[in-house]
Amino acid sequence: MDKDSIKNPLIIIISSPSGAGKTSICKNLIKLDSNLRLSISVTTRQARDNEINHKDYHFVDSEEFNYLRNNDKFLEHAKVFNNHYGTLREDVNNLLSKGNDVLFDIDWQGAQQLVRSDYSNIITIFILPPSKDAIEERLLMRLKDSGDKIEIVKSRMLEFDTEISHKDEYKYIVINEELNQCTNEILQIIKNERQ
Numbered sequence: 001m002d003k004d005s006i007k008n009p010l011i012i013i014i015s016s017p018s019g020a021g022k023t024s025i026c027k028n029l030i031k032l033d034s035n036l037r038l039s040i041s042v043t044t045r046q047a048r049d050n051e052i053n054h055k056d057y058h059f060v061d062s063e064e065f066n067y068l069r070n071n072d073k074f075l076e077h078a079k080v081f082n083n084h085y086g087t088l089r090e091d092v093n094n095l096l097s098k099g100n101d102v103l104f105d106i107d108w109q110g111a112q113q114l115v116r117s118d119y120s121n122i123i124t125i126f127i128l129p130p131s132k133d134a135i136e137e138r139l140l141m142r143l144k145d146s147g148d149k150i151e152i153v154k155s156r157m158l159e160f161d162t163e164i165s166h167k168d169e170y171k172y173i174v175i176n177e178e179l180n181q182c183t184n185e186i187l188q189i190i191k192n193e194r195q
C-alpha cells in the first residue's frame with residue numbers, strides 16, 4: 001500500500017451489462033490487492049443459492065429499503081431489473097476513512113450519481129463482454145436452477161443495449177475476453193491511478 005492511497009483513497013466504479021463477468025472480476029481484484037475493499041450493496045432482490053447475506057449483499061425487504069432511502073442512508077440507489085439496489089453511505093465512509101480504496105460493482109445509474117457527488121478520486125471502468133452471445137450463454141449457465149430462467153434471461157438481454165449505451169460515460173473500457181487477463185488489466189489501471 002503506498003502513502004498516496006492512504007491519504008487519498010480511490011473510489012473505483014465497475015459497471016457492465018449483466019453476465020459480463022463483473023462479479024468474478026471484482027472478487028479477484030479484492031483477493032489480489034490488499035488495499036481494496038468491496039462495497040456491499042443493499043438489495044431487495046432474492047438471494048441466489050450461492051449467495052451469503054452481508055457478504056454478497058445485504059438482503060432486505062422493500063419496507064427496510066424504503067426506510068433506508070427515506071432516511072438518507074444511501075450514497076446512491078437505483079432500480080435495476082425490477083429490484084432496488086443501494087450503497088450505504090456510512091459503510092463507504094468507514095472504509096475510506098481507514099485509507100482503503102473502495103470498489104463498487106454498480107450499474108450506470110449509480111455510477112452517474114457517484115460521479116456527481118462530492119467525492120473526489122473517482123475512477124470509472126466499464127467491462128464489455130466479448131459478444132452479446134457470450135452474455136446470453138453466461139446468464140443461462142448462472143440461472144441453471146431457476147424455473148423461470150428463460151424469462152429472466154429475456155428481460156436481462158433487453159437491458160443489455162441500455163447498459164452498453166452508457167459505456168462512453170466511463171473513463172476506461174476493458175473487454176473481458178479472459179478473466180485473469182481482464183483482472184490484471186484493471187489492476188494495472190488502479191496502480192496507475194494511485195500514482
Ligand code: 5GP
Nearest residue numbers: 041077078080085086087105106107109110
Ligand atoms: P445482480 O442482481 O445481478 O447482482 O446485479 C444487477 C445489477 O445491479 C448489476 O449491474 C449490478 O452492478 C447492479 N448493482 C448492484 N448493487 C448496486 C448498487 O448498490 N447500486 C446500483 N446502482 N447498482 C447496483
